[in-house]
Amino acid sequence: MNLSALGISPATVPAAMQARRYAVDPMQLLAACRVAWEQGGQLVALWASDDSDRGRGLTLHVVLRDADGLTLLEHPCPDAHTQYPDLAAIFPAAARMQRAAYDLAGLQAAAEDHRPWIRHASSPDDRFPLRRDFATSTQWPSGPEDYRFVKVEGDGVHEIAVGPVHAGIIEPGHFRLQVVGEKVLRLEERLGYTHKGIEKRFENMPIAEGCALAGRVSGDSTVTYAWAYAQAAEALTTTDVPPRATWLRALLLERERIASHLGDLGALGNDGGFAFGLAQFSRLREEVLRRNAGAFGHRLLMDRVVPGGVSCDVGDDDAMAMRAQCAYLTREIGVLRDIYDEHAGLQDRFRLCGIVTPALARTLGMTGMAARASGVAQDLRCDYPVAPYDKLAVRLITHNEGDVAARVAVRFDEVLESLRLVAVILDAMPAGDIAVPLRDAQAYRVAIGYVEGWRGPVLVALESGPGNRIRRCHPHDPSWQNWPVIEHAVIGNIVPDFPLINKSFNLSYSGHDL
Amino acid sequence: MWHILKQIARTGIKTEPAPSPATEGVIGNRLQERILRTLGRALAIRHVDAGSCNACELEIHALANPYYNIEGLGIRFVASPRHADMLLVTGPVSRHMIVALQRTFAAMPDPKLVVAVGTCACTGGMFGESYATIGAVSNVIPVDVQIEGCPPTPTQLLQGILVAVSPPAALRPRGDKASAWTRHSRESGDPF
Numbered sequence: 155m156n157l158s159a160l161g162i163s164p165a166t167v168p169a170a171m172q173a174r175r176y177a178v179d180p181m182q183l184l185a186a187c188r189v190a191w192e193q194g195g196q197l198v199a200l201w202a203s204d205d206s207d208r209g210r211g212l213t214l215h216v217v218l219r220d221a222d223g224l225t226l227l228e229h230p231c232p233d234a235h236t237q238y239p240d241l242a243a244i245f246p247a248a249a250r251m252q253r254a255a256y257d258l259a260g261l262q263a264a265a266e267d268h269r270p271w272i273r274h275a276s277s278p279d280d281r282f283p284l285r286r287d288f289a290t291s292t293q294w295p296s297g298p299e300d301y302r303f304v305k306v307e308g309d310g311v312h313e314i315a316v317g318p319v320h321a322g323i324i325e326p327g328h329f330r331l332q333v334v335g336e337k338v339l340r341l342e343e344r345l346g347y348t349h350k351g352i353e354k355r356f357e358n359m360p361i362a363e364g365c366a367l368a369g370r371v372s373g374d375s376t377v378t379y380a381w382a383y384a385q386a387a388e389a390l391t392t393t394d395v396p397p398r399a400t401w402l403r404a405l406l407l408e409r410e411r412i413a414s415h416l417g418d419l420g421a422l423g424n425d426g427g428f429a430f431g432l433a434q435f436s437r438l439r440e441e442v443l444r445r446n447a448g449a450f451g452h453r454l455l456m457d458r459v460v461p462g463g464v465s466c467d468v469g470d471d472d473a474m475a476m477r478a479q480c481a482y483l484t485r486e487i488g489v490l491r492d493i494y495d496e497h498a499g500l501q502d503r504f505r506l507c508g509i510v511t512p513a514l515a516r517t518l519g520m521t522g523m524a525a526r527a528s529g530v531a532q533d534l535r536c537d538y539p540v541a542p543y544d545k546l547a548v549r550l551i552t553h554n555e556g557d558v559a560a561r562v563a564v565r566f567d568e569v570l571e572s573l574r575l576v577a578v579i580l581d582a583m584p585a586g587d588i589a590v591p592l593r594d595a596q597a598y599r600v601a602i603g604y605v606e607g608w609r610g611p612v613l614v615a616l617e618s619g620p621g622n623r624i625r626r627c628h629p630h631d632p633s634w635q636n637w638p639v640i641e642h643a644v645i646g647n648i649v650p651d652f653p654l655i656n657k658s659f660n661l662s663y664s665g666h667d668l
Numbered sequence: 669m670w671h672i673l674k675q676i677a678r679t680g681i682k683t684e685p686a687p688s689p690a691t692e693g694v695i696g697n698r699l700q701e702r703i704l705r706t707l708g709r710a711l712a713i714r715h716v717d718a719g720s721c722n723a724c725e726l727e728i729h730a731l732a733n734p735y736y737n738i739e740g741l742g743i744r745f746v747a748s749p750r751h752a753d754m755l756l757v758t759g760p761v762s763r764h765m766i767v768a769l770q771r772t773f774a775a776m777p778d779p780k781l782v783v784a785v786g787t788c789a790c791t792g793g794m795f796g797e798s799y800a801t802i803g804a805v806s807n808v809i810p811v812d813v814q815i816e817g818c819p820p821t822p823t824q825l826l827q828g829i830l831v832a833v834s835p836p837a838a839l840r841p842r843g844d845k846a847s848a849w850t851r852h853s854r855e856s857g858d859p860f
């Protein structure tokens with residue numbers, strides 16, 4: 155991103171890809187965001203940190219992405235009462251991130267909507283968990299929740315409230331639907347139920363240990379998070395990972411994508427009223443997980459990526475079994491795809507349901523797998539390929555229809571591509587070590603990890619403190635960008651299609667609520 | 669339709685015998701027999717995610733796949749706590765889920781069982797107790813059985829569910845240490 159017109163000069167941020175950082179004042183912050191938007195850039199993440207212990211007040215951090223890589227804007231706010239400019243007019247996705255930054259660190263945007271987002275009613279509104287003087291063990295009694303939802307009024311309009319506890323086995327969140335008859339006029343989400351204080355928990359952890367916690371930010375993407383965290387930790391400590399370890403990481407990441415897409419394809423069939431799909435795809439997913447357990451020692455691959463490398467290698471027998479499994483799965487998925495495509499009832503539910511047009515996707519800053527179904531041609535594995543993706547020539551998959559059917563099609567294409575990648579990785583993987591110890595970190599440095607998981611790109615920003623400990627760690631899930639998109643996608647659809655549309659995005663609650 | 673039938677025939681029956689309650693391995697279909705005997709083919713389970721990382725949910729979901737075929741064992745996941753005999757709770761209980769968890773528990777008819785699923789639900793796990801979480805499920809509602817694991821495998825889940833529905837005397841693990849569950853007494857350790 156070219157910010158030279160603003161008269162500010164960049165410093166390099168340690169990261170696996172090109173990343174620059176700029177210190178900006180409020181005017182430069184706004185100007186930089188505008189330039190980024192005009193140049194086709196996107197908001198990746200926004201968070202605040204408390205640096206008052208170092209005599210610097212609070213800092214707002216904004217990460218932008220464009221074809222050149224990442225840009226980290228740092229805006230120091232000497233005093234907690236100054237507000238920073240509202241970025242939501244440029245990047246709508248900023249709105250909730252700004253509210254969360256206030257809830258957690260007490261730094262406010264000059265925006266209209268000051269409703270709490272992560273903080274629920276029981277929390278006092280003058281205590282901020284990410285302030286340095288806030289003790290982790292601080293407790294307060296639970297109280298009733300009183301959140302001002304937007305109401306639609308008119309003849310025959312009524313409201314349906316669901317959650318936080320849902321009918322199925324899913325994560326907790328609250329949804330308010332305003333409907334006329336069966337038609338949805340408006341949806342409003344209320345998240346934050348699974349807020350576990352993860353960012354506070356990271357504070358002061360040894361850098362090497364933080365990876366296990368990162369791997370539990372959103373358990374369905376444990377490899378993605380652990381790799382993003384490890385990338386940041388390795389960049390921070392200038393640790394060089396052995397080549398074989400990077401290949402093994404890619405193997406794990408692609409297997410995570412395969413397992414997840416298979417699960418979603420089954421669940422989407424089921425939500426479309428086709429239980430056969432669930433039975434078939436959940437069987438294939440189970441076979442992948444069992445192979446994971448056999449080859450790597452964990453069904454969901456938790457704690458397999460560690461800072462400095464990986465914790466498991468692949469033997470010849472397991473490699474052979476995995477290759478055979480890839481060929482088998484490719485065949486089975488082909489058969490099932492034909493069945494899905496030819497099933498009139500299923501296609502009737504999928505097509506023209508929950509549409510997000512490419513223009514809307516770009517305006518809202520949609521990201522990841524769901525965005526690729528709305529024509530957003532972005533995939534970190536193709537755009538900024540880190541080893542070993544620089545040698546894998548990943549096929550970028552996009553569809554333009556933006557409906558549930560397109561999100562199903564992207565999953566079919568991607569799972570087949572990942573099966574191809576797994577076979578290539580197994581053949582091309584170099585021999586050698588699989589891990590090295592993490593080197594020491596200089597205090598007060600910031601590094602970034604950024605990895606394309608099955609849901610989308612996951613960012614981990616890591617700042618070191620003294621003694622190889624974490625000073626601040628901010629993990630950012632692509633769900634932040636895509637949750638608001640669902641509110642648009644359901645408009646005009648019928649109420650029974652809401653679960654199907656929601657599932658077609660399959661966003662993380664835990665990864666968002668932190 | 670022809671393709672669907674062909675695929676069903678080609679796939680065959682994948683369902684495996686269920687594990688015995690107290691050992692890790694799969695040894696016959698004891699679990700099935702006991703659940704049938706104890707519950708007459710009807711155990712209704714309600715699940716609540718009280719703050720999990722969502723991986724525990726993935727393994728609970730796996731119970732429904734053809735390999736474990738939990739419905740074939742007479743165990744059903746139900747949409748309302750009013751229909752449930754058992755509550756499966758995952759996650760270190762987040763502060764924002766305390767009320768929802770208490771209300772779900774209160775809405776279940778007696779007698780009711782509570783199973784804490786996953787290390788987080790058993791002890792608070794990696795998230796511990798903080799301003800945002802109050803840790804173990806037993807800090808909020810009485811827990812009958814805990815299933816450790818991060819996340820517990822579907823086999824461990826089935827074993828734990830059986831432990832919960834079996835009379836206590838029949839439950840001593842047979843001499844091996846590798847049992848993934850512990851049973852809590854309601855008399856002790858009940859915070860209310």
Ligand code: SF4
Binds near residue numbers: 793
């Ligand atoms: S026990 Fe493990 S898998 Fe389950 S919620 Fe906790 S961290 Fe996630």
